Amino acid sequence: MVQSMKIGDVASMPPLFPFQESFCPVEDLLKRELYPPLPLWERGDRAGCTIVWGKRIVEKLSELPMKEVLVRKFGPGELTLTEALIVWIGLEQRQGGWRWTELADLYPFVQKHRISLPEPLLSTLVGSEENWHRVEQFMQLSEPLRQLVSEEKLDLKTALRVKSIDPQAIEQLKPVLESLSYSERRILLRLFYEVVQRDRLDSPQSMDLASRLKDTPKPLEELYRIRHPSLHHLQETYHATVDTFLKGTGIKVTPPPYFEGTQFKVEFSFEKGSQLQRKALTLQKLSEKIDPVIETLVYGTE
């Protein structure tokens, strides 16, 4: 039955659920039609009457010059806990879905009370019953990773892959992570994790690495260099020989990607014969020097 109640009386009631409700701006609250009669539940136990949904609204309303609020009171036996949760989820009317942290709050409650939500509602929450395990996975993450995932700065799959990174190291990396794009962030964390695993870095060593990256102007490049020392060595060798030799000549020689293959590409442009002659002369000189470099880069011969 819908009835009007004093706001003060409603405000003194505890919320039924521990979940955080959506924020409702004050100006919206003044348009009463935007929220329904608040559901209250007299469970018949010692808890007394509880607010099923709308605790935040009541708190806000009590700051306004309003005296009463419409409520819908349910008596003992009129609701089950599952139905109450369905009401709560329904009244939230989320358009933009649920945050990971909210689901992580919901999940233990659902598990503890063995609540089985109807399929359409479950779909709005996690997609399907099986997807609850993703919430479980999220809950296994360290706090900084949880934060990154819930703020949609990192996907769950990558977070799970790198979940063994020391949380303090991730905290240390935060300024770096903030400065990167979404995909760069994924790459950096993945590389960081791989270096930690490969070099069996303990917590202080992981922190050192994070600190080093924080202090470097190009952290992703630096980490890539650490993760791929041999490839970096090949790139450096190439740069120190071919690139340096060709500097300022207007000729570009590109090695095969990742030095996989044997096809080097030459690029240059010219406007007249004398220019072409100069390029040809440079290339002639390069050809006399390049074989040992190719031997090292492509064939691994020292």
Added chain:
Amino acid sequence: MAPNSFTKIYLTPEAETLPATQRAFRLLVYPEYRIVDAPTDIPPEDQNQSTLFITSYRGQTVHKCPGSRGHLCCNYLTIDLYLGCSLGCTYCIMKSYLNFSPLTVYADPAPSLKRIQALAQQYPHRVLRIGTGETGDSLLLDPLFDLSRPLIEGLADLPNVYLELKTKTTHVDHLLDIPKKGNAIIAFSLNAKEIQEQEEGTSASIEKRIAAAVKAFRAGYGLAFHFDPIVRFSGWKESYSYTIDLLRKVPAERIRWISLGTLRFTSALRDRLEDRPYLFEEFVPCRDGKYRYLQPIRIQMYKWFLKELSMVTDAPIYLCMESVDVWKAVYGNIPMKLDALRDIFIGIPCKT
């Protein structure tokens, strides 16, 4: 390494009376099973490698090895007798597509046998290399189903056919008494001892595989060895040297071929592999999209293997799924221009 580690058995109706099924059921002391019309009828909870699915159905009877874009393929032919494997190697390529499938036994090898016989007669001057170890271990379940026997017997009179049964097990005893073996080859995947112990699940130890190889050659089989995947780790040379040295226990002239292939994986497979120390080495994407060690590193590894193996055998040694550039760097030429390898790499010019 129990061949009967499965917990559920399903079969299609026509498979029930096949000799291979009857034999397996006799050896398994008449287990419980359920008849289904198709693998899709197996309940989702049993769609895994603990379930055995026996069927005679097959699409194509003989396949060509799919090869790998931009890499040289040895034009191997394959027959699927067993699909899936329960050995549990951490690097297994099948993890990228068979995780949620039952272990499947194609219990009627007759159509494949007929097709190979026809191809062998159609191309009498070409060497046909056929293996049953492309989609599963050739011999893991073979003591139960004995499916290799009819192939060995049926191809024994064809001089241009080399049937290769590739395994990481020691399951050769049931094949020793076959009177006519023709060019049948028992092949063993080999690896560094550490890799076998840490990464190859319930496979047989390297020493036991070599002991099984000794049994096989004494019974009259040819032998082959596959160092694949070759894994680079601290002390890899010493460890592989130990394995290579074990090859001295088999007569060099009985080794028909040896293949080498360094560790490779697609990015999809990488996502499915659990993190193992060897995966934190440096890998780069190659032309076929697979990740491999850096080319100069692979070349040096292959050269090392060639040198070490050449001290043990003069059997043909070839590279599996490698680029022309690597072939040229290691051998000086592509296999089709190398006398020792030409026959192995010439394929049959037709659809299988």
